[in-house]
Amino acid sequence: MLATYASDPTRTRGRLHGEDESAFREPFQRDRDRIIHSSAFRRLKHKTQVFVEHEGDYFRTRLTHSIEVAQVARTIAGALGLNSHLTEAVALAHDLGHTPFGHTGEDALDVLMAPYGGFDHNAQALKIVTSLERHYAEWDGLNLSWETLEGIAKHNGPVTGDLPYALAEYDAGHPLELDSHAGAEAQVAALADDIAYNNHDLDDGLRAGLFTVEDICALPVIGAAFAEVDAKYPGLDAKRRRHEALRRVFGAMVGDVLITSKRLLQEANPGSVEEIRALGRPVIRFSDGLWADLKVIRKFLFTRMYRAPSVVEMRNRVTAVVEDLFPLFLAQPELLPADWHADLARARGDDTALARLVADYIAGMTDRFALQTHAKLIQAG
Template sequence: MQNVRPSPRLLAPFATDPARSRGRRIAEPVSATRTPFQRDRDRIVHSSAFRRLTHKTQVFITTDGDHFRSRLTHSLEVAQIAGSIARVLSLDEDLAEALALAHDFGHTPFGHEGERVLARMMADHGGFDHNVQAYRIVTRLERRYAHFDGLNLTYEMLEGLVKHNGPPGDDRTSPFYGDPELADLNLVDQAGLEAQIAALSDDIAYDSHDIDDGLRSGILSLDALREVDLIADIVAEVEAEAPGLEPIRQTHELARRLLTRMIEDAIAETIRRIAGAGVASADDVAAQPGPMVAFSGEMAAAEKALKRTLHRELYADVDVLQARDKAGQVVADLFEVFANDPALLPDSWRDPADEAPRRLRRTCDYIAGMTDRFALGEHSRLVGNTPQLKEWRSVG
């Protein structure tokens, strides 16, 4: 076969250029047809961790209904948004999408409630954080390749995962602080623009699809959302253009127009910041005191107001909280069962030579990788009296 190289892309000078990648911790032959970041993205899509996102909670437990988002559909939406923004700014779309697709790898069954339980269980044994867990998955826990554990992603990909919410640097509160395994990563400088885009795209996707899912569930109401000026403006726009629109179409129009406004605002503000700071290279991006990818001041204030409303009206809803409490108890019960009797773990997750801290970490890793439905099935098998998690009545 002829050795065909990927066609060079016309990237902005401040993009993360795959042709200048630092490579991988374990050297591999260069691909004849794909850039390093394309290979990263493809490895993520073909990983077990990516498939497990299908049945992991976003807001509503994944048994709640077929129309609600899971971690997988959320990640796909984040990747679409990130790719769209990267394309307009002439950045590397593959890297932005890869970071978006992998950013939730470390989430436990039942979303943030499962994370809170595991953090409590592991408080005296190194703790638990979903961002750290995502890093552990791509560097250690995936076992697919002949010559290495993990996915052997590029340094740019690893640094993007660690720094997409800001560089940990010397921040002692960061879950990444002091980890000797990160010694070969730059934890001080700003993340590349593609990683910054993935982080903001996560917020954009959250806001839009949580409105969609919240309205579908019947928990969230348009009246409550109208308290946010940005939402009131969009609803008024939809009602003026299409009076009497059925609720399901009105909900979709609200969600998609919110997406458009946020994406276009982020693009315009990012261009303004790049120009204002005189950024002309990826090194210039790294040296900035703060992120280049952001909302304008007006949109940032509107987004904060929207998040406050969503927390009050949706995330803190009594039924949602009760379902989360029950789900949290499932995770806590499973941890106790496996911690007290490691022989119950699958053979590949057991090592009789393990001392207590390592054994508990193995238990934590095993549970963190479970899907919602697998955790419920294991709880029914090993504990019994498994709680029934509420099924929502979708209005759409």
């Protein structure tokens, strides 16, 4: 049973291109399945989360991160009476637009694209599912439901001011009401992202030896989780102790979101998803207390993990890869693969269109393909 404020699949705003719906899958299930079967989703397997994909088999990639986000999002959505299929679709799609080398690659490409409207991975995710995936006979993209597109575009909140180029371009022809909050399902996907990366960055950082259990036991929430494990399982070996503690941190975050969000929903008493959008504030949130604790944890991770010397060294190396490839393809676009040449012919004579085509190509690369292409075209040259 869906809550009154959930996104009802029988009342979807539909798809940009009309098509017969499935007899056995609701529209949001179908969206989720199309995302899973997309080329961009498969490529997440070899895209960086924090560590470059080849640095170790146990570290998270964008693919494993997206699967973890979807699992958390389904749990929260189900407990709040929301549409779990829509929530999962947004969660699985939220990182499709990431470049190789994660935020490092995005930052480099954004600087290079500054004269041409910049680069934003959320906007790029929307472009992928509405244009760059080209498998269907009757349209480009995946032809997802309006609600799924809305969630991809603004799961982190309203998008106002100077819109990212790709987002503004799409919204001009198919408005997504960017100045309002998305439905509660997309808000859940955004919080599930926070929960997943807070938890797995701690795990990956410990595994990489960037900090110790003793270091993180001084942090809020985490120290209490380890103390609880030690009291219940004295003498537990280090690996199991770490796992038991971090799963309690995970559970604390999920539980806090559920308690806080149920209270906010009860206070707002929305009768529809439209009323959720019109509230002018999110209804899926951490409590103020936990949010303050998480900021302390994120500050620790920023210093000890994201700015660790070994990570910074790799960031510098992969930034150079993007900085080398972009001007090369811009100057010699004939180096693009043959199946990009039709788009290239349409872009010739338009500097912005050509730059955005090159950015689309580089953004779609996996870590290993970007490194291989750099070795072939730059280093070998």
